[in-house]
Amino acid sequence: MHVVVFTKSTPDTAAKVEVDANGNVTWGDSPLVVNPWDEYAAEEALQLKEKQGANTTVIAVGPEMDNDALKHCVAMGIQEAVRVWDDALEGSDSLGQAKALAAAIKKMGDVDMIITGKEAVDVNSDAVILQAARFLGWPVLSFVAKIVEIDPATGAIKVERLVEEGRETVSAKLPAVVTVVKEINEPRYPSFIGIRKAAKLKIPVWSRAESGRARSEVEAGAAKTKVLEKFPPPPREGEVEIIPSDDVEEAARILAEKLIEEKVV
Amino acid sequence: MSGVFVWIEQFKGEPALVSWQALGVGRKLADEIGEPLIALVFGQNVGELAQKAIHYGADEALVADDQTLAAFRVEPYAALVTKLIEERSPRFMLAGATTRGRDLMGTVAGQVGAGLLSDVIGLDVIDGNLQATRPIYAGKLLSKEVAEGDFQMATIRNRAFPTPDPDESRTGTITQVEPVMAEDEITVKVEGVEEAVGEVSLTDANIIVSGGRGVGGPEGFEPVRELAEVLGGAVGASRAAVDAGWIPYAHQVGQTGKVVSPDLYIAAGISGAIQHLAGMRTSKVIVAVNKDPEAPIFSVARYGIVNDLFKVLPALTKAFKEKLGR
């Protein structure tokens, strides 16, 4: 079984993210980290490696900054890393990136599962992975909170998904795309040996041509969505009103009245 | 090219509230481009839902009533949506940005090669194209994005748009359509759903009362639950409380939990870490109850009480019981 983790780098979630005078997003000197949801995907892939002898690869479609995420996954124990990128992908949208990802997966040839986090926290979207699944013609098992069983002989997979109403048990056949939520596991820390291996690693970069896609299909000109502007949300209005609470019962009554007056209860 | 499609999501026949909000947005877009608003209603025994979709603003409902569509699955749903897009050539399609809406719309966008604006909180037609505002970096920034091409799609965030008032006198056409895939062509099988019973859904809730590390243990959620109950609200939690095992992950609010936007959010014993704020800062009114007057949660709150939550929450429960007569 070959399990591929799909990831990207994002600013640390504690970072203060801002837009500079040129309209570019900045995050000060905060480090880049692996997209937090993808850590759970990497952990799940490692458990499949340990329990079922799966081969593991981590892949990113993006510029050099994505090496940070790839190296983190290697430091956790993922065996191989690949980055797909060239200048034609600069400014591409999710459709272009999904095509590049699907082509790279096809090139690998033997992939049984792509596993990734439920979304990328920077763009707040899962469009790339869903569209890649479509280009591959694979089913998507999203928001997975537990892989109940995989039968490597038949490719049967059963998972529990977290949906609005509760937990849904679903079965399907590999190859498939799996997206995971936090509940699925507790990601391990990179080991000392893993960190050393990752530091020395030279990550191969596959160009779009190598992964078999025409430039015209992926480049910015083919994009069907464009970002016009990024900006900070309007600040929340007004200062907090602290209700004195030497007498808690009285404070509660005052607050209750104010909330009823505001028509929020 | 004609019409605006809106997918009406249902679970066991119950419509998702966000679908009506999507119909409200769809109505506005359809009027602006002068084309009909068409609801897509798939499931089993969903005729009544189609009628409701008309009341909520649709001009026509395309209804597929079939056992293969009873529970949502991406494969048969996406295949049917794709066929309807080919037949009707709509300009736009909208759905709620729920777990199902995201799966369906992302898949269809890949299938037909359409631009998809996901999880939008603002949506307009500018020069014939969809233009959206959507949160990025977990709401730390907003992004203004535009779609291009003959057919464009968007998913809308729950509660970001108003729910229209239904008009029971509205009439429209109901058209039956046939599913595309037979059961033996569908690889994904739903074996069952374990429902979280008797709980108000966090993302639908008008009111949320959340507890953090300050509640001190699983039993510390009792006063949180009691207040939520009097208010008819849902119970939320910080990651610290979830990680400690005091409450299931489904209740977590924040960057790696649920993003919520209720009318009233009461945070008790929550410090207000940036990752928590990412999940609730768009709430209309925020109330913070915390012992520490320096806690960052006060910087986003409208009202604060600096005191022990074990005194404040029961007092609030009592006050609301009296004032609301519950």
Ligand SMILES: Cc1cc2nc3c(=O)[nH]c(=O)nc-3n(C[C@H](O)[C@H](O)[C@H](O)COP(=O)(O)OP(=O)(O)OC[C@H]3O[C@@H](n4cnc5c(N)ncnc54)[C@H](O)[C@@H]3O)c2cc1C
């Ligand atoms: C990648 C990543 C993702 C994350 N995602 C999330 C997320 O989705 N959601 C989330 O919430 N966090 C998330 N976090 C964690 C976040 O950084 C904080 O650690 C967490 O929110 C803290 O929870 P808390 O406020 O309950 O606990 P604390 O920060 O420990 O705060 C407890 C508060 O309770 C107050 N208190 C204590 N006792 C009482 C009392 N008796 N009465 C009143 N007040 C009292 C204290 O003054 C304090 O302010 C994430 C972190 C990372 C690194």
